[in-house]
Amino acid sequence: MPQTQSDAPKKPIDVLVHARWIAAVDPANTVHENASLAIDGNTIVGIYPQQEARQRFSAEKNFTLDTHLLCPGLVNAHGHAAMTLFRGFADDLPLMTWLTEHIWPAETAHVDAGFVEVGASLAAAEMLRSGTTCFSDMYFYPGVTAAVAHRHGLRTQLAFPVLELETAWAKSLQEYIDKGLQVLDDYKHSAYVDVCFGPHAPYTVSRETLLKVLTLAEEIDAGVHMHVHESEQEIQAFVHEHGQRPLAMLHEIGLASPRLCCAHMCHVDDTDLEILSTTGTHVAHCPRANLKLASGFSPIQKLLQAGVNVALGTDGAASNNRLDMLNELTTSALLAKGVAGEAHALNAVQALRQATINGARALGKDADIGSLEAGKQADCFAIDLDQPEYWPLYDPIAQLVYCANSQHISHVWSAGELRLEGGRLLNFNLTELRNQVNQWRNVLRQ
Numbered sequence: 001m002p003q004t005q006s007d008a009p010k011k012p013i014d015v016l017v018h019a020r021w022i023a024a025v026d027p028a029n030t031v032h033e034n035a036s037l038a039i040d041g042n043t044i045v046g047i048y049p050q051q052e053a054r055q056r057f058s059a060e061k062n063f064t065l066d067t068h069l070l071c072p073g074l075v076n077a078h079g080h081a082a083m084t085l086f087r088g089f090a091d092d093l094p095l096m097t098w099l100t101e102h103i104w105p106a107e108t109a110h111v112d113a114g115f116v117e118v119g120a121s122l123a124a125a126e127m128l129r130s131g132t133t134c135f136s137d138m139y140f141y142p143g144v145t146a147a148v149a150h151r152h153g154l155r156t157q158l159a160f161p162v163l164e165l166e167t168a169w170a171k172s173l174q175e176y177i178d179k180g181l182q183v184l185d186d187y188k189h190s191a192y193v194d195v196c197f198g199p200h201a202p203y204t205v206s207r208e209t210l211l212k213v214l215t216l217a218e219e220i221d222a223g224v225h226m227h228v229h230e231s232e233q234e235i236q237a238f239v240h241e242h243g244q245r246p247l248a249m250l251h252e253i254g255l256a257s258p259r260l261c262c263a264h265m266c267h268v269d270d271t272d273l274e275i276l277s278t279t280g281t282h283v284a285h286c287p288r289a290n291l292k293l294a295s296g297f298s299p300i301q302k303l304l305q306a307g308v309n310v311a312l313g314t315d316g317a318a319s320n321n322r323l324d325m326l327n328e329l330t331t332s333a334l335l336a337k338g339v340a341g342e343a344h345a346l347n348a349v350q351a352l353r354q355a356t357i358n359g360a361r362a363l364g365k366d367a368d369i370g371s372l373e374a375g376k377q378a379d380c381f382a383i384d385l386d387q388p389e390y391w392p393l394y395d396p397i398a399q400l401v402y403c404a405n406s407q408h409i410s411h412v413w414s415a416g417e418l419r420l421e422g423g424r425l426l427n428f429n430l431t432e433l434r435n436q437v438n439q440w441r442n443v444l445r446q
Contacts, residue, residue: 010055010056010057010058011056011057011058012057012058012059012060013038013039013040013045013057013058013059013060014039014040014041014059014060014061014416015037015038015039015040015059015060015061015062015063015378015413015416016036016037016038016039016053016054016057016059016061016062016063017036017037017039017063017065017070017380017382017411017413018035018036018050018053018062018063018064018065018066019035019036019037019065019066019068019069019070019382020033020034020065020066020067020068020069020385020396021033021035021068021069021070021385021396022035022037022047022069022070022071022372023069023070023071023072023352023372023396023397023400024047024072024371024372024373025071025072025352025353025356025357025370025371025372026371026372026373029349029353031396031397032047034049034050035047035048035049035050035053036048036049036050036052036053036054037070037372037378037380038053038056038057038059039378039413039416040416041416042191042377042378042415042416042417043375043376043377043378043416044372044373044374044375044376044377044378045057045374046374047372047374063382063411065382065384065410065411067384067385067386068382068383068384068385068410068411069382069383069385069396069397069399069400070372070380070381070382071131071352071356071372071380071381071382071383071400072356072357072369072370072371072372072379072380073131073132073133073134073356073369073379073380073381073412073413073414074130074131074132074133074134074325074326074355074356074359074381075132075133075134075135075311075312075325075355075356075358075359075360075362075363075365075369075370076127076132076134076135076136076312076313076314076323076325076359077135077136077261077263077282077284077311077312077313077358077359077362077363078136078138078225078261078263078264078284078286078311078313078314078315079123079135079136079137079138079313079314079315079316079323080137080138080139080315080316080318081119081120081123081124081135081137081139081145081148081316081323082111082115082116082118082119082120082123082139082140082141082144082145083103083119083139083316083317083318084119084120084122084123084126084316084317084323084437085115085118085119085122085437085440085441085444086103086106086316086317086318086444087317087318087321088321089102089103089106089318089444090102090103090106090318091292091321093293094293094294095230095231095233095293095294095295096231096233096234098293098318098319103318106444107140107167107168108167108168110440110443110444111140111141111167111168111169112141112168113141113144115440116139116140116141116144116145117144117147117148118433118436118437118440119440120137120144120145120148120149121148121152121433121436122433122437123135123317123323124148124149124152124154125425125428125430125433126317126322126323126324127154127323127325128152128154128412128419128420128425129406129409129412129420129423129425130323130324130325130326130406130409131325131326131381131383131406131409131412132154132323132325133153133154133155133369133379133380133381133412133413133414133419134154134155134156134157134359134360134363134365134369134379135149135154135155135156135157136156136157136159136225136261136284136313136362136363137149137156137157137158137159138158138159138160138161138198138200138225138263139161140161140167140168140169141169142158142159142160142161142180142183142195143179143182143183143186145158146158146183146186146187146190146193146195149192149193150187150190150192150193151427152419152427152428153192153414153415153417153419154192154414155191155192155193155194155365155369155379155414156192156193156194157194157195157196157223157225157363157364157365158183158193158194158195158196158198159196159197159198159223159224159225159226160176160179160180160183160195160196160197160198161176161180161198161200162176162177162180162197162198162199162200162205162209162213163176163199163200163204163205164204164205164206164209165204173209173212177212177216180195180197180198181195181216181220183195184220184222191415192415194223194363194364194365195222196217196222196223196224196225197213197216197217197222197223197224197225198224198225198226199213199224199226200226200227201226201227201228201230201234201246202226202228202238202246202249202250203234203237203238203246205226207249207253210250210253210255211253213255214253214254214255217259218259222259223259223260223261223363223364224255224259224260224261225260225261225263225284226260226261226262226263227262227263227264228246228247228250228262228263228264228265229245229246229247229262229264229265229266229267229268229272230263230264230266230290230295230296231266231267231293231295231296232266232267232296234246235267245269245271245272247262247272247275247276248271248272248275251275251279256275256276256279256281257279257280257281258279258280258281258282260279260281260282261281261282261283261284261311261362261363262276262281262282262283262284263284263286263313263315264284264285264286264290264295264298264315265283265285265298265303266290266295266296266297266298267296268298268299268302268303273302273303273306273308274306276303276306276308277306277307277308280309281308282308282309282310282311282361282362283298283303283308283309283310283311283362284311284312284313284359284362285298285300285310285311285312285313285332285354286312286313286314286315286320286328287312287328287331287332287335288314288315288320288322288327288328288331289314289315289316289319289320290315291331291335292319292320292321293319297335297338297339298339299339299340300332300335300336300339300340300345300346301336301339301340301342301345301346302340304346304350309358309361309362310354310358311354311355311358311359311361311362311363312325312328312329312332312351312354312355312358312359313328313359314328324406325355326400326404326405326406327406328355329351329352329354329355329400329401329404330401330402330404332346332351332354333346333347333348333350333351333401333402348395348397348398348400348401348402349397351401352397352400352401356370356371357370357371358370377415377416378413378414378415378416379413379414379415380412380413381409381411381412381413381420382409382410382411382412383400383404383408383409383410384408384409384410385399385400385404385408387405387408389403389405390403390404407423409423410422410423
């Protein structure tokens with residue numbers, strides 16, 4: 001007699017996650033019910049009905065999450081991880097006052113490798129607890145952040161600083177570039193760390209430097225990540241000095257392309273929209289930071305309708321106070337509706353895509369992460385939706401976007417490795433971390 005599925009030998013794999021719902025975030029936006037995610041090593045084998053999965057596979061570890069939604073790990077497309085140590089340091093100030101009178105002087109006085117080690121470790125803990133498994137980072141001592149990310153299984157795109165002014169990390173433009181490329185070389189075989197160029201902004205980095213960055217980025221096929229059109233003030237000053245808007249200059253020199261990710265883009269006119277759309281330039285929207293600093297409102301619906309890839313980021317904890325991507329999901333969806341004046345602008349599914357596959361695409365990682373599909377990396381999180389805050393439940397994706405609290409995230413996997421279990425971080429000494437953070441607080445508030 002022919003062998004049937006039920007009596008065929010089971011294929012041994014590492015993990016089966018049996019969940020009430022699985023949001024694949026695939027091209028069809030499939031939400032599987034009563035399904036199982038099969039993981040072997042660091043890779044997703046596939047998604048199957050639970051009964052079929054149990055018949056097909058023999059898993060070393062089984063996780064039964066009967067009231068949970070399983071989602072791709074969230075991608076924080078713009079941030080400054082070590083700035084968690086500036087959380088609450090200079091609140092309720094406009095952008096340029098906040099930067100020039102508080103943040104930049106404090107960085108000059110205090111930021112060193114030890115600062116970045118503690119700040120990035122705190123950021124890693126917060127991001128993992130809120131379902132983030134990949135983040136883009138732009139800050140000094142990127143090699144230190146790389147080591148922290150690698151240690152805790154967080155994927156990162158390090159946009160190493162490119163500046164023309166002296167800081168504690170580098171004294172010249174060439175030193176910035178040399179040190180950044182050294183980090184790239186140090187982690188060229190890492191599954192977790194990628195490196196790209198991070199010129200701060202068009203108003204702080206010259207056209208000549210940006211041309212050099214573009215040439216180098218094309219030579220080594222690296223990305224470029226920078227702040228663009230964050231405030232109306234910076235745009236007006238740039239136009240007064242150069243006779244054109246910053247994005248127009250980036251386009252003119254050839255930097256606007258799928259290689260470029262523009263953080264913020266709060267102010268977008270019709271010409272900007274055409275440039276973003278025709279060049280394939282990405283946008284990393286940071287709604288909560290933009291609101292807190294009163295920087296402006298990015299027209300997300302217009303960007304999406306023009307075919308622009310819009311990802312989602314938290315910015316740093318100094319300008320947002322949280323690195324919680326679920327908060328960003330909610331804020332982004334609500335703000336987009338308010339700006340557009342339309343309740344259907346940026347629906348729940350679109351918002352989730354912003355924080356997953358769109359973010360992966362902006363970081364050049366969408367072949368590997370951003371959705372739960374066979375062959376991709378097993379980066380995912382589970383959130384328990386059997387909570388009073390989510391009753392009654394009609395649509396799990398809508399509930400995630402409009403109701404969810406990161407405190408209800410129970411499990412996080414990165415590359416198939418469990419990083420959070422039962423809401424508890426693994427491989428972290430939070431008592432020691434808290435003591436280190438408080439030591440820096442005492443230094444900074446003097």
